[in-house]
Amino acid sequence: MMQQTGLAVSLGDSIEEDEVVALYEANAWSSAKKPRQLMAALRNSHALATARVDGRLAGLGNAISDGHLVVYFPHMLVHPDFQRHGVGRALMGLLMDKYVGFHQLMLTADGAAVDFYKSMGFQRAGRTEPMWIYAGDEH
Numbered sequence: 001m002m003q004q005t006g007l008a009v010s011l012g013d014s015i016e017e018d019e020v021v022a023l024y025e026a027n028a029w030s031s032a033k034k035p036r037q038l039m040a041a042l043r044n045s046h047a048l049a050t051a052r053v054d055g056r057l058a059g060l061g062n063a064i065s066d067g068h069l070v071v072y073f074p075h076m077l078v079h080p081d082f083q084r085h086g087v088g089r090a091l092m093g094l095l096m097d098k099y100v101g102f103h104q105l106m107l108t109a110d111g112a113a114v115d116f117y118k119s120m121g122f123q124r125a126g127r128t129e130p131m132w133i134y135a136g137d138e139h
């Protein structure tokens with residue numbers, strides 16, 4: 001893996017609708033079609049990690065949590081221009097540091113993301129079956 005140069009990851013960055021929608025559209029994520037709710041969701045997350053490369057939004061990940069025992073990571077995405085350069089690892093590392101010691105760190109992984117999360121130490125959750133009521137169309 002080549003490390004991305006000019007990369008800055010942070011918690012508590014401010015984000016703009018245009019750059020967020022561009023990132024979600026680049027990954028064909030359906031929540032790009034609900035920008036008002038998407039921005040409110042990200043801004044009201046328990047934590048929001050952003051990655052910028054020379055100022056440009058290259059990726060983000062958010063967390064929802066009870067603040068003590070359980071944290072769930074709903075969104076993690078890196079712009080295709082920057083994938084496989086350590087951006088996702090840096091974002092997830094920042095979030096995992098924040099929630100280190102929690103009883104459960106949870107997420108739903110799909111496709112190539114499964115190997116990404118395995119590389120971050122996640123494993124299939126016993127014999128559980130991920131379940132949802134989902135309005136999106138990309139799975």
Ligand SMILES: CC(C)(COP(=O)(O)OP(=O)(O)OC[C@H]1O[C@@H](n2cnc3c(N)ncnc32)[C@H](O)[C@@H]1OP(=O)(O)O)[C@@H](O)C(=O)NCCC(=O)NCCS
Binds near residue numbers: 027076079085086088
């Ligand atoms: C999954 C995703 C977040 C990974 O981010 P990334 O910045 O590309 O990943 P990194 O470069 O930090 O990769 C870290 C490690 O994860 C694993 N990994 C990442 N992408 C992978 C892929 N496509 N296939 C297999 N392993 C992968 C590798 O072990 C990698 O280490 P290496 O490059 O040294 O081999 C990113 O590819 C993405 O946004 N994909 C589309 C959206 C998505 O699927 N998000 C997850 C939702 S559940």
